[in-house]
Amino acid sequence: MSWAAGVFRPDTSGVADITQINTHVCRSWSQDVLAIGALDADVTSVEAARPRLGPLSHAPVDRQERPRKSRLP
Secondary structure (H helix, E strand, C coil): CHHHHHHHHHHHCCCCCCCCCEEEEECCCHHHHHHHHHHCCCEEEEECCCCCCCCCCCCCCCCCCCCCCCCCC
16 A cells, blocks of 8 residues: 555645545555555545455544645655
């Protein structure tokens, strides 16, 4: 997952602060879902549409709104 953040963040760093970055992750292992925070997206949706993919109840979830960050490198 670290390689994804290494590609995603530079590609989205030049957008205006008013732009909302959304990402959709599907078919991920639960341990990969924990690394999604490194993408620094404003909104992330996670699809769990395959058999035996248990709930992420064990994953720490930060539901607090965070201040917007500048997207400039």
